[in-house]
Amino acid sequence: MAVLSIATRSLTPMTTAQPMTKMAAAMADNLKTDAPRADEPDAAGQGRPAGQQLGAVDDMCSVPLEAIAVDAAGNAEPLVWQLPEEVAVAVQINTEPYTVMMATPANLTDFGIGFVLAEGIVERRSDILGVLVMPVENGFAVDIAIDEEALAEARMPRRSIEGRSGCGLCGVENIADVVRVTKPVPHTVRPSAAAILKAARELPRQQTMNRFNRTVHGAAWVTLDGEIMLVREDVGRHNALDKLIGAMADANIELTSGFVLMTSRCSFELVQKSATYGIGALVTVSAPTALALEIARKANLFVASPAGERVVILNS
Secondary structure (H helix, E strand, O other): OOOOOOOOOOOOOOOOOOOOHHHHHHHHHOOOOOOOOOOOOOOOOOOOOOOOOOOOOOOOOOOEEEEEEEOOOOEEEEEEEEEEEEEEEEEEEEEEEEEEEEOOOOOHHHHHHHHHOOOOOOOOOEEEEEEEEEOOOOOEEEEEEEEEHHHOOOHHEEOEEEEEEOOOOOOOOOOHHHOOOOOOOOOOOOOHHHHHHHHHHHHHHHHHHHHHHHOEEEEEEOOOOOOOEEEEOOOHHHHHHHHHHHHHHHHOOOHEEEEEEEOEEOHHHHHHHHHHOOEEEEEEEEOOOOOHHHHOOOHHEEEEEEEOEEEEEEEE
């Protein structure tokens, strides 16, 4: 696996739910300790306030680049462009390596929780005993402690290589694990066109990171009256959804109270993740692929896309 070597800032580890000395010991040898120690992580336990590592700007997980803007007449003007960070995030389950994803280094505790729930590795937030996020030589490690009784090995798709930020399936070893059998969602949610259009207009303003670097995807939890309650961002659309699901699980959000809105196309892994967690409606800015729609129909998942001043409902 080719991973860009990036100097990291040492960080006080953050655990959630309970201390995990076994995980801390397993990672200790990989940590860089020669850099200055950062402030304590934020209260949400996300590893650090977004942006306080890897040389990022403020909390936007972005790196400035001097560039030149040229118009059609050939007039050139220097400017500073912000590039989003994309780093390797090693996912471990009970200290055992599971996969490496390329992701934006923010809200990584949410990412770990959401990943295991959206992948069907566990079914309940209560099965997750804790999450440890720590910087390592070339990125971050996210170690998720799961109750051994809840960890059904037969339901864990095996992964062996890194996952790119644009691919939620990279590293899956068996074809049978790519398109999982998805049970119907407990409750199909049917948001109104008015609520969808209201949220779609508001989401760009709520994407603070994307307003800064104009590159990352957003995933939002929206109430049935169109109010955006949570937003998570990442260079990878599936990572953004994992982070959102993790935040929703921690907030104990009732899944019949709203829907997910995303700034990406509706790929089939987004449908799988949403249905696996029990989300009843998924709205994306672009229409689904044929496979995504097929899975959504089997799962009774509402799928729609805004189209100007209307909403195209593809699976009601």
